Amino acid sequence: MWVGSFSWANSNLKAKVYLINAIEENGSEKWAAYAYSHLLKRSQDKSIVQFWENKPLDKVPQGNRIIQFHLATDLDHDYCIEDFPNRTIIRFQSEKIAVWIIYQLIDVIAQEDNRFSVSDLPPSIIKFNTECRNFDFSYREPHFLPNLERDYGSIIGTNNVDTDWGLWGHNLGNVVTHGANKDIYARVEGGRISTEQFCFSSTTLKNSTYEYIIDQFGDGTSFSYRFMIMPQDNDLVCTCDNCVTIGNTTNNATPAVTRFIDKLAQRFPQHYFYTSAYRTTIEPPKHKLPRNTGVFISTVELPRGISLNEEQPATKKFISQLRLWEEKSPAIYLWDYAANFDDYLTPVPVLLGLQNQLRFFKKHNVKGIFLNASGYDYSSFDDLKTFISAALMMDVEIDVARLSRRFLQRNYPRNHQLLTKYYLEIEENFQTSSKAYPMYGGMRDNLNTHFDSDHFVDFYNNLKVAIPKTYGIEKDKLNKLYTALSFTRLQIAYARQNSELGFHLNNRKTTTRQELEEWILILKNHEKYTDLNNYREVDGSLKTYYDTWQNLLFGKGYKNLLKGTAIELVSKSERDYDETYLLNDGLPGFTTDYQQGWYISSTDSTHFSFRTQEVQKAKTIKLRFLVLKKHRFYPPEKIELYSDGKLIKTYTERHFTIHKGIAECEMDIDLLETEKLTLRIKKSIGRNTIALDEIEIN
Structure with a gap:
């Protein structure tokens, strides 16, 4: 008997009548009855499936096919199939395999015989030619x-x-x-x-x-x-x-x-x-x-x-x-x-x-x-x-x-x-890429590994057009998918704010595209689905995500004189791509998601610098850090400000105000005589990380 690999070309199983039979009384009759019952209920013509019991196997009427089932717990393979001109024998090692192979059989028959309906079943992956087979993995x-x-x-x-x-x-x-x-x-x-x-x-x-x-x-x-x-x-x-x-x-x-x-x-x-x-x-x-x-x-x-x-x-x-x-x-x-x-x-x-x-x-x-x-x-x-x-x-x-x-x-x-x-x-x-996709990563990681945002937006827009032309269960499934993908559309807007796909930033203030409100409203439809509540494994509530966007769109607004000024990372980067734009992009990081808008550093000391020509008249500088202890995000131990290389301010943990997972530190500054301001941020000792989202100067 040939031992081969899976295929799904159509088999020659079509018959006028399907005659169901069990080999031996060792539990096989249970599965013959199961196959008979499930074939019968998938056809309106109840005469085309019959239970062939206590009848000679060599007296099968012309054009009919007898299908025999055999539960063989001592079988050397997961299943074996023997195919003859008017007879198919199916042997299987366990009851679990019996269920699977019966549904495979039903689908294969239905592909050739339109008297059976299988629109609710997944496609079969085997054909019923003579073969024996073991699955590649026993636990799946x-x-x-x-x-x-x-x-x-x-x-x-x-x-x-x-x-x-x-x-x-x-x-x-x-x-x-x-x-x-x-x-x-x-x-x-x-x-x-x-x-x-x-x-x-x-x-x-x-x-x-x-x-x-x-x-x-x-x-x-x-x-x-x-x-x-x-x-x-x-x-x-x-x-x-x-x-x-x-x-x-x-x-x-x-x-x-x-x-x-x-x-x-x-x-x-x-x-x-x-x-x-x-x-x-x-x-x-x-x-x-x-x-x-x-x-x-x-x-x-x-x-x-x-x-x-x-x-x-x-x-x-x-x-x-x-x-x-x-x-x-x-x-x-x-x-x-x-x-x-x-x-x-x-x-x-x-x-x-x-x-x-x-x-x-x-x-x-x-x-x-x-x-x-x-x-x-x-x-x-x-x-x-x-x-x-x-x-x-x-x-x-x-x-x-x-x-x-x-x-x-x-x-x-x-x-x-x-x-x-x-x-x-x-x-x-x-x-075609040699980059792995992130097992834990936000949209910035996606964009830098596997995700093509332009390609996605085309698909998202086409899906929007397709849904009104669709009906029934298919429409329900597409609506759910479209709701879920509206999260991705918002993530793109957040991550690619300076492109046509994202926000518009004008006059050092955050403004938004009109479509953002539409995407947010579509995402709110997640409430209709009992299993569409989270976008990530931990702390991923879509309701919280939606509420955060609402606050961002309809809050009191945000201003930062530093917006538009290039910030340089002076210390060594931990990533292959630059993320200093997060420090003055005008978008507050999400307090429940360290992947959303935060500059993350696990080095002992992180240094940033920027020219001050555009902020000479500023009076204050405010820094905002994430506090999320279960993910080891803590405020820094110390912050030092240098004016053209000279230390002018030192702030420690006692200067922070911590509220609802955010640690803020606000300092008075005078930059009239300063050309370059440098910040040195020292994290606390241990396996801790800092997450900073804005260097806000006003």
């Missing part, structure tokens, strides 16, 4: 919103954190009852008990976990769940006598954590248990882990969206980590990424880059992919990205462009050409 999760919708993951053959996992992430604390015995907690720093970390040699913790699994998920006989066993998200390690005996050190918790996993795996052989190569468990264990265990390794250090090669320093380090864990773990899963987590709504071309990287991961024996993306929040083109990334995890060699066209034509029959042209062009254009 594109963590986009559509994959979390009820039943959709079953149709496209994906996994889901909400249904496949008993424990996910750093949630081992869920198994612990309130007021639990203190021996479940770590002993750190000479014996001090810390409730911020667990003791993984604790008998109480082990027994509590046993009870939790049994009570909530059973022993795995009926359904196998996966469980993530990770320390809490910090660098604390238990160094009690038992943990030290097992092998723990002050910075390595792997010995006790993996011993804990060994016991769980032995107690529940039908469930699966995973840890992660992260922080205190980054080192692999010294022993081989049991067959029903595995490890998650993050790809966070790898460049996003571009091909990987073994000469890249980050990739070389990643491969080394894979090899170390491969010696000890029976399964390696990756925690991968497919989004800009600071901007879910601006289109990011992820698919062709994902394909290249999945090929690389397959080559290095990775077994599963958790593709972290916008999760429970809507993101632009997330329906397409969910479907294509799911297909890629089954077969890394699918034709992304062709399958994208089929998906968009199925889901947007009136406007598929508009959507296909734009999305495939941004994918193809990005592949």
Whole structure:
């Protein structure tokens, strides 16, 4: 039997009547009945689908086709298909695969037989010729919103954190009852008990976990769940006598954590248990882990969206980590990424880059992919990205462009050409660049890596024209997309204020384009959608974003005599492109978003200078810094002003007024005898960052 790769050319399945049959009474009859039921409800002519039971297989009427289903848990492949002139046999290894392959069958039949309706289904990606096949990855999760919708993951053959996992992430604390015995907690720093970390040699913790699994998920006989066993998200390690005996050190918790996993795996052989190569468990264990265990390794250090090669320093380090864990773990899963987590709504071309990287991961024996993306929040083109990334995890060699066209034509029959042209062009254009897209970046980062604002604005304007000519579900989906993309349109206006796409700045005062009000009103429509509330992973409320724009447009106005004067960065730049224009562009930074309008510096001392010819009569200088502690943004420790190289003012933290996340410092100045003013801003000690948005002189 030939073992081949996926394709989607039409198969020769068309028949007058489809006769459904089960092979053996081992659960196969359930899936034959499932296929019969779902084929039947997709045709108005109920006579064309029949259940062929207790009838001879060699007496099939001319022009009919018998389709047999066989649940074969001992199958060496995920599925096998045998195709004969009037008979098709479909074997599958699990019930999960059964659902997926039945929907594949329904779509393939409907492509040839218009008596069936499949407009609500995604396109099939296989043909039903004779072949056996294993999926390229056994665990496949594109963590986009559509994959979390009820039943959709079953149709496209994906996994889901909400249904496949008993424990996910750093949630081992869920198994612990309130007021639990203190021996479940770590002993750190000479014996001090810390409730911020667990003791993984604790008998109480082990027994509590046993009870939790049994009570909530059973022993795995009926359904196998996966469980993530990770320390809490910090660098604390238990160094009690038992943990030290097992092998723990002050910075390595792997010995006790993996011993804990060994016991769980032995107690529940039908469930699966995973840890992660992260922080205190980054080192692999010294022993081989049991067959029903595995490890998650993050790809966070790898460049996003571009091909990987073994000469890249980050990739070389990643491969080394894979090899170390491969010696000890029976399964390696990756925690991968497919989004800009600071901007879910601006289109990011992820698919062709994902394909290249999945090929690389397959080559290095990775077994599963958790593709972290916008999760429970809507993101632009997330329906397409969910479907294509799911297909890629089954077969890394699918034709992304062709399958994208089929998906968009199925889901947007009136406007598929508009959507296909734009999305495939941004994918193809990005592949000609050697720059990775930002995993955390604002519009300025987008513009300097992958994003063509002129191209986008053309698409945005064409979408506006197309929507009134569209009807039904397609119109609803386009309206939602247009609402989301209005965020991007506003971001362009903010970032490209001096171009035709942005603001108009006149007479050192901020004025605005008339269209801004229109874009803001369109964005307000996000309130109509329950899943269009955020534009980023953290602190990304669209309501707050909308309110900030309202204040910017209809507030009291803003004046800065320094506007139009070139500001020079004297100290070393941390970026490949100049951002000093942010310091006097007349646009206040958004207090909830450090990517929006702030000049960011993590160097110990940042120096700016500018000529003072245009501000000789100024009386004050005001500086405005972001205070956002969870992202390590703090006011500077000290600010020094130099007039032509001579120190004239020094201000420290005590001179700042802090209110609602903004630290302001206002100083009296006399610039009549000054040609060049220099500011030296010293940040506070530690891994802190400063964010300054305006040097305001009046």
